[in-house]
Amino acid sequence: MTLLFxxxxxxxxxxxxxxxxFGSKKIPEIAKGLGKGIREFKNATSDIQEEIRKTSKExxxxxxxxxKSSSTKKEES
Numbered sequence: 001m002t003l004l005f006x007x008x009x010x011x012x013x014x015x016x017x018x019x020x021x022f023g024s025k026k027i028p029e030i031a032k033g034l035g036k037g038i039r040e041f042k043n044a045t046s047d048i049q050e051e052i053r054k055t056s057k058e059x060x061x062x063x064x065x066x067x068k069s070s071s072t073k074k075e076e077s
Contacts, residue, residue: 006014018027 022030
């Protein structure tokens with residue numbers, strides 16, 4: 001099994017190193033904090049994407065409105 005180009009033995013070794021460095025009681029707290037950080041990052045990126053979509057739609061609507069008004073003026077002339 002490989003995960004992110006790491007073999008099973010490497011993952012086990014990394015897990016043991018984490019337990020030795022932080023202790024078994026601290027690891028859930030660290031994982032919880034990491035999860036919150038990832039969740040906040042996802043929310044921030046989705047907010048930015050939504051803002052870009054809204055702005056893009058507003059610009060498109062303005063351009064369409066300008067085209068319609070200029071074509072109406074040409075027809076009236």
